[in-house]
Amino acid sequence: TPDILAIANQKGGVGKTTTAINLAAALVEAGRSVLIIDLDPQGNASTGLGITQELRQKTTYDVLIDGSPLAAAIQTTGIEGLTVAPASRDLTSADIELITRDRRLTLLKSAIATFVTTAPPSDYVLIDCPPSLNLLTLNALVAARGLLVPLQCEFFALEGLSQLLMTVREVRRTANSGLRLTGVVLTMHDSRTRLTQQVEQDARTTLGDLVFQTVIPRNVRLSEAPSYAMPVLQHDSASKGSAAYRALAQELMAADRDP
Amino acid sequence: TPDILAIANQKGGVGKTTTAINLAAALVEAGRSVLIIDLDPQGNASTGLGITQELRQKTTYDVLIDGSPLAAAIQTTGIEGLTVAPASRDLTSADIELITRDRRLTLLKSAIATFVTTAPPSDYVLIDCPPSLNLLTLNALVAARGLLVPLQCEFFALEGLSQLLMTVREVRRTANSGLRLTGVVLTMHDSRTRLTQQVEQDARTTLGDLVFQTVIPRNVRLSEAPSYAMPVLQHDSASKGSAAYRALAQELMAADRDP
Ligand SMILES: Nc1ncnc2c1ncn2[C@@H]1O[C@H](COP(=O)(O)OP(=O)(O)OP(=O)(O)O)[C@@H](O)[C@H]1O
Ligand SMILES: Nc1ncnc2c1ncn2[C@@H]1O[C@H](COP(=O)(O)OP(=O)(O)OP(=O)(O)O)[C@@H](O)[C@H]1O
Ligand SMILES: [Mg+2]
Numbered sequence: 001t002p003d004i005l006a007i008a009n010q011k012g013g014v015g016k017t018t019t020a021i022n023l024a025a026a027l028v029e030a031g032r033s034v035l036i037i038d039l040d041p042q043g044n045a046s047t048g049l050g051i052t053q054e055l056r057q058k059t060t061y062d063v064l065i066d067g068s069p070l071a072a073a074i075q076t077t078g079i080e081g082l083t084v085a086p087a088s089r090d091l092t093s094a095d096i097e098l099i100t101r102d103r104r105l106t107l108l109k110s111a112i113a114t115f116v117t118t119a120p121p122s123d124y125v126l127i128d129c130p131p132s133l134n135l136l137t138l139n140a141l142v143a144a145r146g147l148l149v150p151l152q153c154e155f156f157a158l159e160g161l162s163q164l165l166m167t168v169r170e171v172r173r174t175a176n177s178g179l180r181l182t183g184v185v186l187t188m189h190d191s192r193t194r195l196t197q198q199v200e201q202d203a204r205t206t207l208g209d210l211v212f213q214t215v216i217p218r219n220v221r222l223s224e225a226p227s228y229a230m231p232v233l234q235h236d237s238a239s240k241g242s243a244a245y246r247a248l249a250q251e252l253m254a255a256d257r258d259p
Numbered sequence: 260t261p262d263i264l265a266i267a268n269q270k271g272g273v274g275k276t277t278t279a280i281n282l283a284a285a286l287v288e289a290g291r292s293v294l295i296i297d298l299d300p301q302g303n304a305s306t307g308l309g310i311t312q313e314l315r316q317k318t319t320y321d322v323l324i325d326g327s328p329l330a331a332a333i334q335t336t337g338i339e340g341l342t343v344a345p346a347s348r349d350l351t352s353a354d355i356e357l358i359t360r361d362r363r364l365t366l367l368k369s370a371i372a373t374f375v376t377t378a379p380p381s382d383y384v385l386i387d388c389p390p391s392l393n394l395l396t397l398n399a400l401v402a403a404r405g406l407l408v409p410l411q412c413e414f415f416a417l418e419g420l421s422q423l424l425m426t427v428r429e430v431r432r433t434a435n436s437g438l439r440l441t442g443v444v445l446t447m448h449d450s451r452t453r454l455t456q457q458v459e460q461d462a463r464t465t466l467g468d469l470v471f472q473t474v475i476p477r478n479v480r481l482s483e484a485p486s487y488a489m490p491v492l493q494h495d496s497a498s499k500g501s502a503a504y505r506a507l508a509q510e511l512m513a514a515d516r517d518p
């Protein structure tokens with residue numbers, strides 16, 4: 001069965017989508033197959049891979065709200081081995097629509113479970129979450145085996161981490177005992193600034209080995225790539241952003257070998 | 260009565276909190292009095308002004324959920340003329356808790372209306388919103404007379420704007436006919452990058468005069484200031500960040516004079 005990772009952090013703009021897209025591309029380059037599930041109503045992961053609003057037939061909204069099979073929402077990207085279940089703007093009201101449902105926390109988990117029995121599963125499933133600890137993110141945490149937390153090297157970044165980790169503990173206790181924290185990855189790392197050094201020191205002191213050795217540097221190529229509807233590995237393979245996500249993929253695959 | 264502005268954009272990390280804190284400080288420096296209402300469960304605006312979790316007595320959660328008077332939640336900051344109603348982590352579940360309430364969209368509006376009859380009102384009320392179009396942001400849009408949208412100079416930034424503007428139209432139609440778009444302010448502007456030039460050109464072409472002339476440059480002083488629990492105007496008055504927010508305050512006050 002696939003390694004299902006939620007990429008979550010309720011702090012906004014920390015690099016969740018950038019990590020989902022580029023880590024996926026690096027895993028595929030290393031020979032793995034990857035499905036990205038876009039749970040963010042903004043649909044940035046879908047757009048960043050060239051799947052514009054008009055191209056989206058079935059979306060993750062249909063999967064969660066109407067019970068459409070996940071397989072019907074999955075589309076190919078221009079990259080062999082990388083597929084996406086795109087988001088829909090309608091996900092904005094998912095919280096309100098799901099609140100009265102019985103199994104509102106396990107809708108995604110069941111959709112993935114059905115999918116892996118009917119189709120050849122991918123090696124990895126990466127779930128891009130919205131910047132909120134809402135029912136969409138909770139669905140991802142219940143469906144996932146691991147949580148990958150992008151942590152921006154900024155002052156506000158550490159503030160929300162304890163609430164996220166408390167939510168993970170709660171999910172593990174009540175709905176998904178197998179959920180573990182796969183790791184925290186430092187993003188927009190700029191070693192010239194005092195702030196980056198402070199956040200990195202704080203994170204490594206508090207979280208130790210849970211923080212990946214690989215850091216993702218601030219790199220304009222990463223923010224340009226989505227405007228070309230491709231990961232940075234395809235947009236500029238020689239960039240620092242590409243090198244960093246390749247290193248992250250290697251670290252993740254090594255961790256999977258000896259958990 | 261005060262000019263009530265919601266600072267909102269469901270895209271995460273675009274500078275909502277940074278704008279709330281520093282625009283408030285610049286308005287106060289120009290002789291106005293300002294109340295910041297922190298509606299984000301992360302509470303970054305509260306922390307960025309020195310009001311840590313431990314210092315928070317009554318919060319905006321108590322105001323919305325328990326009907327506590329807004330006046331009871333308001334605290335002073337180290338800056339004369341600048342007050343804050345801090346957030347609480349419990350706001351994370353506000354959506355779920357408010358969903359069954361009758362007047363769930365007008366709770367903040369009524370709380371502010373009561374407050375201004377009992378206390379000397381501020382000149383401005385700035386409402387810092389979470390990165391989501393949830394009931395918290397909707398409460399801000401219903402209570403506000405204007406909406407200030409920070410727009411990051413990045414590719415994903417424009418993608419969510421149309422959904423935000425549609426939400427504003429819907430709120431104006433159903434719950435707050437006086438709501439207008441005060442303006443869009445370009446943030447983390449770096450004129451050296453092609454991406455910034457593209458986003459600025461797109462925004463000014465599409466939105467015209469709705470985009471403030473003032474742009475907020477990417478400036479490390481802005482991201483450092485919260486770690487000193489003060490606005491950038493106090494942390495480094497001579498910085499580009501301080502100059503930009505002073506200019507934005509001037510532009511906003513001029514617009515208020517001849518709407
Ligand atoms: N390492 C980096 N260097 C430079 N820019 C980056 C980097 N990582 C992300 N970005 C840019 O920063 C912005 C925020 O990143 P991204 O959208 O991936 O964050 P997010 O956590 O998914 O945001 P949201 O909370 O809105 O979902 C984007 O415009 C992205 O292109
Ligand atoms: N002009 C700027 N130059 C440099 N850094 C900035 C600037 N504006 C904001 N920042 C930094 O970028 C990060 C995101 O800004 P901020 O937290 O204000 O955004 P936000 O929209 O409030 O985020 P959220 O969606 O999580 O509420 C913060 O760490 C902040 O210090
Ligand atoms: Mg995202």
Ligand SMILES: [Mg+2]
Nearest residue numbers: 275276299303
């Ligand atoms: Mg904020």
